[in-house]
Amino acid sequence: MIVQLVGNLTYPITIDPTVWIFDDRKILFDDAFLDKADKDSSIEDELKRTADRFARETFIKPPVNRSIDKFERSKLLTNTYVMPIKDFINTVEVAPNATVARLQTIDDEHRITIDQLRNSLLLFAKDGKPLKEDGPIHLYFGDGSNKHSPFKNIKKIIIE
Numbered sequence: 001m002i003v004q005l006v007g008n009l010t011y012p013i014t015i016d017p018t019v020w021i022f023d024d025r026k027i028l029f030d031d032a033f034l035d036k037a038d039k040d041s042s043i044e045d046e047l048k049r050t051a052d053r054f055a056r057e058t059f060i061k062p063p064v065n066r067s068i069d070k071f072e073r074s075k076l077l078t079n080t081y082v083m084p085i086k087d088f089i090n091t092v093e094v095a096p097n098a099t100v101a102r103l104q105t106i107d108d109e110h111r112i113t114i115d116q117l118r119n120s121l122l123l124f125a126k127d128g129k130p131l132k133e134d135g136p137i138h139l140y141f142g143d144g145s146n147k148h149s150p151f152k153n154i155k156k157i158i159i160e
Contacts, residue, residue, distance in 0.1 A: 001136045007102075007159035010093035017124035017136050020083050029080040032121055033144035077128035082121035082140065089118050094159055103139060104156040114159070116141055123150065 006012040020026055094114060101117040103110040112120075119142035124131065131138065138150040 001130060001132075003137055003154060004156045005088060005092055005159070006156065008095040008098040009159050010095070011091065013088065013092055015088060017083070017122065018130045020124050021081065021128070023083065025087065026081040026083050026124075027121070029082050029123065032082050032140070033147055079125075079128060080123070081125045082123050084142075085120050085122055085139075086118055089114075092159075098159045100160045102158040102160060103151050103154050104158065105151065105153040106155065107153075110151050117157070119143070 001016065001018050003015045003017065004012070005015060098114055101112050101114055103112065121140045121142060123138040123140060124136065130136065134152045137154050138152045139154055140146060140150045
């Protein structure tokens with residue numbers, strides 16, 4: 001369930017997508033491909049719900065820690081998430097002359113540009129569970145152009 005990021009870069013790394021469920025950089029799959037106006041609206045709605053919940057809880061005084069923990073746990077175990085790969089690409093320091101990324105899967109290989117890779121999202125959890133059958137990750141372009149046919153079963157990403 002790990003993915004290697006190797007090739008023409010300064011620091012090769014091994015990524016374990018099973019721990020991303022606890023990472024704050026993860027994005028809900030349903031929110032990942034919304035346009036900017038929809039994202040802003042979604043963020044405003046979430047902030048409004050959070051503010052309303054805070055206002056109710058300050059007057060009622062429920063056991064806040066237990067309520068939030070249960071809510072967050074159930075949310076983690078039922079949602080589908082993607083992780084932007086941009087931070088990992090910045091960490092490995094891709095060589096300036098690198099132009100292509102090869103995505104090695106179980107039975108195939110795909111080539112994409114470094115820019116496509118840098119703006120991609122990695123699906124790592126479906127319904128709160130790791131992708132065991134066709135994982136460990138799926139790659140979606142940031143623009144959503146391959147939303148219905150992502151690259152699956154990715155085991156290694158080689159930068160050339």
